[in-house]
Amino acid sequence: MSGLKQILFLTLHEKRDVALAVFFGFLAGVAGVALLASSGYLISRAALTSQMTILIVMGACLKLFGLASALSRYAERLFSHRATFTMLSNLRSSFFEKLSPLAPGIFSHYRSGDLLARIVGDVESLQNFLLRVLYPPIVLLLVFLSTIFFSAYFSMGIAAVIAIGAFLTVFAVPAVFAMRQRTIHNAARASRASLSTESAELLHGFRDLKINQRLEQKQQQLEDFSGDYGSQQRKEGLEENLSQSVNGLVALLASFFVLGLGAYFTAAGELDGLYLAMLVMISLGAFENVSPMAAFPAHFEENRKAASRLDEVAPAAPVLKGDGQPPQWPFDITLDNINFTYRGEERAALTDISLQIEPGTKTAIVGPSGSGKSTLLQLLLNILEPDEGTIRLGGRELAELDQEKVWESMNAVLQENHFFFGTIKSNLLIANESASDEQLEAALSQVQLAELALSMKVGEKGQNLSGGQKQRLAIARAIIRRKPLWILDEPVSSVDSITAKAIYSELFSSGKDESFIIVSHDLTALSQMDQIIVMDGGKIVESGTYDSLMQKKSYFYELKQIEKDVFA
Template sequence: MKELAVLSKAMMQERKDILLSILCGFIAGTAGVALFSASGYLISQTVFAPPLYTLIVLTSMVKLLGFVRAASRYGERLASHRATFSILSRLRTSFFAKLIPVTPGILNKNRSGDLLARIVGDVESLQHYFLRVAYPPIMVVMVFLSTVLFTAVFSFWIACLLIVGMLITAFVVPNLVLIGQRKINEHVRQQRAKLSTEVTEVLYGFRDLKVYGQLAERERQLQQDSAELATQQQRAATQLVLGQSMHVFVTYLVTWGVLVISAFLIADGVFAGVYLAMLILATQTMFEESAAMAVLPAYKLDSENAAKRLAETVPDQQNKGYDDQSHSSSKTHLSLEVDAEGEAVTIELSHVSFQYEGEWRSALNDVSLYLAPGSKTAIVGASGSGKSTILDLLLKLRTPAAGKIKFNAISVNEWNETNIWQNTRAVLQQSHFFRGTIRDNLLLSGESHSDEYVQDILHQVQLFNTSLDDSVYEKGENLSDGEKQRLALARAMLRKGRLWLLDEPTSSLDYVTEARVLQNLLTQAVEDTLLLVCHRLTGLERMDQIVVMDQGQIVETGSFEELMERKGYFYEMKKIELQMIGEQGA
């Protein structure tokens, strides 16, 4: 499958451990066959009371083979598991590297529970590919062939029987299991994803479900989904047991065949009966190496389905543009930090268009905008006019369908996206808060600030009664929307960077608090480039330019005074806002 290309590449990068594990596995397998063959021969020889030195040699050989088998098996486990964990690490890194740039689009298309199942479960499933899918056939072929060559010395017909048994256990049994497992495995994966999705929904919406009296119904649905998953898993397990049972049946069938053929050969005087126990034990030991082939189809299907689901999460056509950009930016490593002359960041959008997947209309249509270094720009407009999309494009969270975006006269494709994020003070509409303390959530980037300075920043965002040691629940459940916004602003104010990208940072604050917070914010960013997306029109008098958007296009641009004098779109918006404020005051 082409989806397994990344996995194959990761395996090639760990080829030293893989080759070492194959070598140790071959030694362990052949040593095991030799060990039990020698043991069988030793048992048979004792019946004839051989000389003492013969027993000493045979006993020593058995002990030596035991040590070799144990040591090589340990080396095989060590190398194969080290390779597996390294491969898994590379897979996680590769998947997350592709996932981060397209996360906004993925979250819009996938339910969070299903996405979590893919990120955790599907990536974990791929760890079995080498140990359970790629490795067993190699060992079966190598150990079987060496054993067949060994038995051929004694009997051509026994060697032919072992070859037939190898073909049955290596191909026939796995394919029989595969026929029944393919459909069952897909049902198990779909049901597991469905259960994960429903559990996540219940956890996120627990309070609303309880308030509206739907919690019991959702619990019943969860129990039903859980029971269905258990049923599907039981069917899958039954299919695996069936495969293992068929393998055991073939093993004993071939063993009986070896016994029967050997009996005829001994009766005809072709070879001595002292070799009978040796051949029987060699046959049974050889088939132990092929036991993993019985469950190989399950792991193969699991790995293929996992790889397919991960490929669907970050399809090539969705992140192709990003990959090209990443390749370019990995070479340049341009920085957004202050240059030698102390200039802030310049931003230029030229005929930029963007359309969300599945949408019938464009979010942005031929947008051109210029932000001079150190300028203060506000973007206003109705919901859905494309304001937030511009910020996503500037942060390289999305890729424009057409047009060019430049930082400091250099295309955004040349900039390292990690550097953009690290050197931009961004506040998005939804800011995440982690379980911990206020201090932990403010200093996410590992900045080194004294408690006094951090407390001063909290005062600037009008959080006077907040302590740095105050607890924060998961997702900030114990914080109001206004507190979340002010903490997000404080987090941005504590970072470095000469570019501010703020998306509705004060929409949940009252007018008085908002005015004070914006005043302190503009004071700190007086020499920086600032882009503010907002619905409210108060406090925009200090902006160098105001961009008015409607239906993905810029309809007006100018300073506050210029737009008010034109009495156009912005003027009407401002008049409506003043009327609303007056009604609220009355």
């Protein structure tokens, strides 16, 4: 229930609108009951009196109560919907504020389609919290209390029947159906998440599925998930209809008992027959308002589950991140006894990693796939946090520094880089909005992409670019930032060796006093590096300069020999 408490807190931020919505809802309910009550009294009085004054007054009351009911209902809808939309706006903002510090590491715990279903579907579901969950029971309770107190003046027995009917329709029946619908709603939410996830995967992997002739199989899976979701929705609808039917039946039975008991009291002389029709109409008017409670179990369970799913992704307690400023350049980077294991895995990704990177030096991190090179870079970028050990920039712990400020001090090019639908220019300007066309063209020339015009269209995710063009465009984007610390993860793995050497030459010549940390499988051109870190199995097996490692004739030397034999 912690998720719903947070939603309640956000809703009560708009306490004025909520209070006005409850007030006008109460007035609308009472006016509706009074309208029917006065009509019942008018019918009885008209049969027993010929005095036009009384009839005219009662007719005027009918018009007054009808107008009051309409105006109050309009005001209630106005304030309740305004509070709802404001709450949704606050919810989206607060959820994004909690979610933002968790990115991009959150994608290792949740699939993108599931996240999309939560961010869009679950947030949208919570629009019913005030209108269908919080507001109806409060208003109904106030209306029934007023009705019961008024009825008690004429007959305690009839007031007791109305009270019992109110308890059954407002509390008992919704509680029973809330328990019945919990399992159905859980299955429906899980089915919706699965459908969203599978839809996203089909769209993202359409080309690969088509090439490997698995598109029809994936489409069939998607249709199965869609059919399952439709089935769950039908079950929800049937259960909600049953709830409405039972609630309506109980309300009508309560009014029937009011009529029967009132007739008995009238016959026994305990109730003036003039008020019998009025009391019956009061019960009909009061129970007419219970229809929202028939849908209460469905909406309550839907909101409870939606709030729980959002709270699961972004807990109410904010993620504590450092807020310190990174040190001014130049600064060294120190890793001391770093250990890290991915969530859900038994094997450690990094074990006892310790190294020192001096400012203005070029460091290469090499080793076979799965040796922990990319994980190490993600720790340096503060995307991941080590289980043990410390990372320091200029003597200050990385965990104490503002994550975004750390990123601002670096030129980071990871293995996968996102490109937005637009142009070459718009994608480059992401790094530096104030860069001129001349600077953009110079950056393209440095990465051997001078042939690309700045106005060239770029498809979504760079689909019209080759792998090598994407990598070089990502490097060009980093060049425009012109930060003194470079972190490059396989920056030219899809580029031919001649072009790769030219790019490295441009980077090193233009950044003589800058630091470079490069992860690479390619062991060529490492002679320019000041330090080479060799990793295997999540550990540093050796380190040193190119010449010293070759003279040792150990692990790095063996890798070079293998590379030489392969490309000989």
